[in-house]
């Protein structure tokens with residue numbers, strides 16, 4: 001099997017304390033991205049909706065126009081802030097997600113932008129599975145009231161390291177995305193996400209470890225810090241899981257950065273020991289990675 005991760009790399013997930021002030025969120029994100037870079041991280045991740053509060057009433061207000069790309073600074077201050085951060089940090093930056101407005105279709109999306117160390121845009125992922133749930137007495141949330149879904153799986157080849165899949169929060173509950181990305185060679189699945197106090201306690205850790213276990217790859221979940229004064233209380237607990245489904249490190253609910261050194265040897269060791277990767281029975285069931293819509297931009 002070809003080496004999935006070409007050389008060891010330090011991954012950082014920034015559990016950012018976000019506010020209603022977009023300019024503050026952008027400058028605060030910059031200081032944390034540079035902190036992670038000084039600590040040696042070369043793949044750095046921000047959380048879902050890192051530039052705004054999370055909630056359907058906020059998406060239209062905070063949305064930025066990304067197309068045609070590159071957008072002007074007026075149309076998308078976050079695009080330019082993320083590009084500058086990646087260049088200053090000399091790192092790959094998965095810019096969590098931001099609310100996006102597409103002028104032509106008048107649709108809103110929950111969109112993740114990834115930039116390379118020279119500040120160039122490498123990938124755009126629009127959340128494919130919208131967060132629509134209703135648990136009586138606990139939480140009702142319907143992203144689909146205002147958002148449209150993206151239509152592809154995002155798999156990105158980082159020239160220095162290898163393939164990374166990017167999806168957003170609720171996307172993690174659909175294991176097909178992870179399996180397709182892993183079968184197409186991803187060494188790492190990254191999910192900027194904001195679970196809540198109900199589903200976070202139930203499933204956050206389980207989802208992270210299950211995707212790692214099923215696919216024998218590294219998994220990173222990056223949440224905003226919890227703010228009990230906000231309308232939506234994020235679970236926090238950003239974590240990095242190894243290809244054997246062991247948690248390398250996990251934060252609590254407060255702001256912080258979780259780091260891990262990722263190593264291709266670990267993936268190979270795990271796959272050699274439990275060789276499910278080569279034991280699939282496509283004569284019994286179909287290969288979900290065949291005919292999947294995979295790309296780097298919508």
Ligand SMILES: NC(=O)CCC(=O)C(=O)O
Pocket residue numbers: 048131168169170171173193194195196199200203
């Ligand atoms: N922002 C989200 O997609 C939240 C997903 C979530 O909480 C879940 O339980 O799934």
